[in-house]
Amino acid sequence: MTTHSDNAVTPFGSLSAALIDQLRDLNAIRTDRVADAFRAVPRHVFAPDAPVEEVYSNQPIVTKRDERGLAISTVSAPRIQAFMLEQADIQPGMRVLEIGSGGVNAAYIAELVGEAGEVTTMDIDPFVIDRAKRFLPEAGYGQVNVVLADAEFGAPKHAPFDRVVVTVGAWDIPAAWWEQLAPGGLIVVPIRIRSLNRSVAFQLDGGHLVSQSIERAGFVAMQGAGAFGEEVVYLHDDTVALRVDDGQQANGALLAAALKQPRAESWTGVTVGDQEPFDDLDMFLATTLPGFCLLTAHDSAVVEGIVQARPWGSSALFCGGTFAYVVLRQLGPDRHEFGVYGHGTDAEGLAARVVDQINAWNSRHRNGAAPVISAYPAGTPDDQLPGSLVIDKKHTRFTVSWPCRGTRCS
Ligand SMILES: C[S@@+](CC[C@H](N)C(=O)[O-])C[C@H]1O[C@@H](n2cnc3c(N)ncnc32)[C@H](O)[C@@H]1O
Numbered sequence: 001m002t003t004h005s006d007n008a009v010t011p012f013g014s015l016s017a018a019l020i021d022q023l024r025d026l027n028a029i030r031t032d033r034v035a036d037a038f039r040a041v042p043r044h045v046f047a048p049d050a051p052v053e054e055v056y057s058n059q060p061i062v063t064k065r066d067e068r069g070l071a072i073s074t075v076s077a078p079r080i081q082a083f084m085l086e087q088a089d090i091q092p093g094m095r096v097l098e099i100g101s102g103g104v105n106a107a108y109i110a111e112l113v114g115e116a117g118e119v120t121t122m123d124i125d126p127f128v129i130d131r132a133k134r135f136l137p138e139a140g141y142g143q144v145n146v147v148l149a150d151a152e153f154g155a156p157k158h159a160p161f162d163r164v165v166v167t168v169g170a171w172d173i174p175a176a177w178w179e180q181l182a183p184g185g186l187i188v189v190p191i192r193i194r195s196l197n198r199s200v201a202f203q204l205d206g207g208h209l210v211s212q213s214i215e216r217a218g219f220v221a222m223q224g225a226g227a228f229g230e231e232v233v234y235l236h237d238d239t240v241a242l243r244v245d246d247g248q249q250a251n252g253a254l255l256a257a258a259l260k261q262p263r264a265e266s267w268t269g270v271t272v273g274d275q276e277p278f279d280d281l282d283m284f285l286a287t288t289l290p291g292f293c294l295l296t297a298h299d300s301a302v303v304e305g306i307v308q309a310r311p312w313g314s315s316a317l318f319c320g321g322t323f324a325y326v327v328l329r330q331l332g333p334d335r336h337e338f339g340v341y342g343h344g345t346d347a348e349g350l351a352a353r354v355v356d357q358i359n360a361w362n363s364r365h366r367n368g369a370a371p372v373i374s375a376y377p378a379g380t381p382d383d384q385l386p387g388s389l390v391i392d393k394k395h396t397r398f399t400v401s402w403p404c405r406g407t408r409c410s
Pocket residue numbers: 072073074075076098099100101102103104105106122123124125128149150151152167168219220221222223224225226
């Protein structure tokens with residue numbers, strides 16, 4: 001391990017110090033240990049082709065694109081790296097597996113585990129692994145194990161791990177990650193649940209995993225044996241679509257016909273401020289309503305008034321030939337009210353279900369404790385699962401419980 005003690009007086013040192021201040025302000029860096037790791041690692045060594053100001057700014061650097069131009073490998077944005085390291089709570093002497101490589105994050109982890117620990121970083125892409133093999137020793141972290149393999153099967157030669165830090169968008173938690181985790185260990189994984197991406201720190205608790213913290217985070221998607229796409233159901237040309245996840249079955253023809261029917265509108269009386277996040281509402285709807293999906297639309301379809309979707313997608317629900325989705329209307333200069341638009345044979349009924357859930361979230365869970373996501377191995381019987389809605393993946397059965405604000409749920 002190298003301590004770049006001269007950083008403070010180099011141009012990189014001042015760029016790095018400014019980045020650390022910014023990450024503290026964003027509450028992404030919360031501990032001195034993570035700040036020290038960011039201070040010690042010369043981030044620019046891992047992205048030699050990018051301008052140094054960019055490397056020390058809070059943005060990802062794309063290192064590889066696929067044939068359609070979509071990013072498939074990046075040096076992740078520092079904010080995401082920092083809060084995931086905080087979520088992972090990595091201590092000196094630990095054995096850590098990083099899934100999805102690039103080098104810089106493995107170097108931060110090497111700083112956190114110190115000389116008594118061991119870091120393994122793995123990637124499916126030889127181009128990424130070649131870079132990591134080059135840059136890690138160059139930056140002073142030649143002790144990191146660098147493995148070229150599909151992470152679906154973990155890195156058995158280097159297991160067990162106290163921490164598995166996944167830096168690629170996953171849809172499931174493969175059995176190998178559980179099997180290679182030491183008792184009481186943590187897996188930090190950006191997981192897609194019903195089309196929503198969240199970085200979840202899961203702790204191994206006997207035969208299942210329980211979430212310790214949840215943060216909003218988007219990543220490039222997993223390739224290889226664990227790749228799992230969403231179904232995209234187009235409702236109007238290729239400009240309006242429902243993203244239907246987790247193998248739920250949607251009838252595209254019926255839903256496209258539904259959009260042609262007049263909409264039903266319901267308003268909730270529940271309001272939100274201009275800059276107030278409501279990720280929790282999306283997650284609440286996604287994990288309590290079967291048929292949850294995301295409505296996405298090009299700007300042109302919004303301008304034409306075909307739908308009123310948010311740029312990153314609006315929470316929606318489908319059932320047979322009906323769908324309904326969450327909208328906002330302006331009430332004052334910085335206040336908006338949640339409403340629901342429905343289309344199709346039971347537009348009013350489905351919209352009313354979503355309205356009821358928005359009210360339930362507002363009265364019992366808003367600004368309350370974070371939900372608890374539990375993951376059980378596939379095959380676990382229903383009666384051994386907490387929560388009512390089970391989200392089934394290939395390896396895992398997820399359930400989500402929402403603690404009520406205060407002492408009782410009414
Ligand atoms: C966001 S990048 C990793 C960022 C990196 N940890 C850093 O330090 O900034 C995601 C990486 O995951 C890799 N990846 C995708 N699917 C994978 C799989 N099944 N197994 C291992 N790596 C995978 C990609 O090749 C890509 O390099």
